[in-house]
């Protein structure tokens with residue numbers, strides 16, 4: 072265990088108990104434990120919720136300038152700790168250090184973004200013949216965030232920072248597999264001046280999450296995770312009329328037309344499938360290629376995929392790290408085996424354990440990226456979310472045909488199109504069921520663009536102009552300046 076992580080796990084700011092279940096954190100690069108922690112007991116959680124609720128009442132009275140200043144200070148602290156935080160994230164997730172450093176830099180941008188957002192007024196004033204009315208944006212109260220293991224640092228910022236800046240308090244439960252950077256962020260916000268209790272990280276698994284979702288103190292649940300858990304959480308939250316944001320899974324289409332800049336399209340397909348070992352919710356794993364450029368596209372993709380350096384995620388030269396844990400590694404391998412048995416699909420490349428790993432990461436959960444060609448829409452690998460490096464390549468003839476096939480899925484998170492005809496690009500994107508879409512690129516998610524999906528991929532949006540809607544509620548006030556106009560006899 073690193074000194075830094077030990078101090079985070081024993082932080083005085085966080086609720087924990089030494090008598091409750093013990094969780095062990097495994098470094099996916101070498102499959103060895105790197106630290107452990109106790110989850111909170113139900114009593115610990117109840118105390119933390121009391122603290123959250125009491126601190127929110129005070130915090131909601133703070134001025135926008137005070138909140139903005141705290142976030143700018145937090146951004147400064149984060150800027151001085153880019154290496155520390157990205158190493159923690161890589162140790163938990165196995166994602167290459169180059170990727171996690173990028174996330175930390177985006178985190179700094181996120182803090183600056185919300186420090187500016189809160190200074191804008193969203194209140195409205197109306198004049199009425201005998202009075203005045205105003206509509207205020209007021210906080211939701213005590214909120215809860217539940218994060219997935221693939222982008223833990225992004226999760227804590229997108230949910231936690233957005234919630235508290237609008238005057239809420241937040242109880243944030245990271246995935247039990249990847250809590251370290253959320254704990255770091257809790258310390259960072261307190262050091263920057265956030266009052267104790269306003270943002271609390273609570274450790275543990277599904278049981279901890281369930282305690283929060285069912286608590287009457289919680290007014291809003293923001294969840295990121297799988298469709299199956301998300302559907303359950305949505306129903307449970309609805310039982311007590313809690314507001315929700317659901318960021319769930321996907322099986323997104325990436326469409327490459329015959330007039331596309333093919334090298335850019337290959338870059339897009341690689342970014343949409345290999346980044347973070349394929350563990351990205353918005354990945355474009357159904358790659359539709361117009362039939363007359365199929366051979367050229369596949370050849371260029373293969374050449375570049377073979378050059379990827381699979382290795383130690385702490386090495387800045389590494390392109391592909393391990394899968395996050397053994398369960399995910401096994402699940403992805405199972406899908407590759409299913410793909411190999413599908414009727415006509417051809418495993419063109421990869422899908423095996425690399426045999427040239429350095430000795431210190433021999434036990435890591437590494438896999439080669441897998442490219443399947445000759446896929447059809449009804450194949451399991453082309454229909455289900457795999458959350459690993461399994462690319463299904465499908466051929467198409469016409470624009471109308473590909474739009475229909477791309478939309479023929481229960482998911483609606485993301486979509487991409489590569490074409491040099493910008494009118495066609497916009498026309499196709501307008502026809503696709505997706506909350507996030509790209510023309511001639513893939514997987515960019517700057518903080519000023521709202522993020523989220525439709526259909527089974529979720530409800531609500533995070534970030535950008537959507538954040539105020541997600542983390543506040545309207546309060547309408549009418550103030551009478553004259554006498555009450557009453558129709559009843561005196």
Ligand code: NDP
Nearest residue numbers: 218219220245246247276277280296297300318319320352
């Ligand atoms: P899960 O649904 O398994 O878990 C998500 C979170 O829910 C974790 O914190 C998990 O805790 C917690 N959880 C587990 N059981 C319960 C329960 N019964 N009640 C409430 N919460 C529970 O998803 P994964 O962590 O495996 O994440 C992968 C999924 O997330 C993929 O489907 C991916 O597409 C989606 N995702 C969506 C994103 C988006 O923006 N749309 C972004 C990132 C991922 P614990 O991990 O401790 O068990």
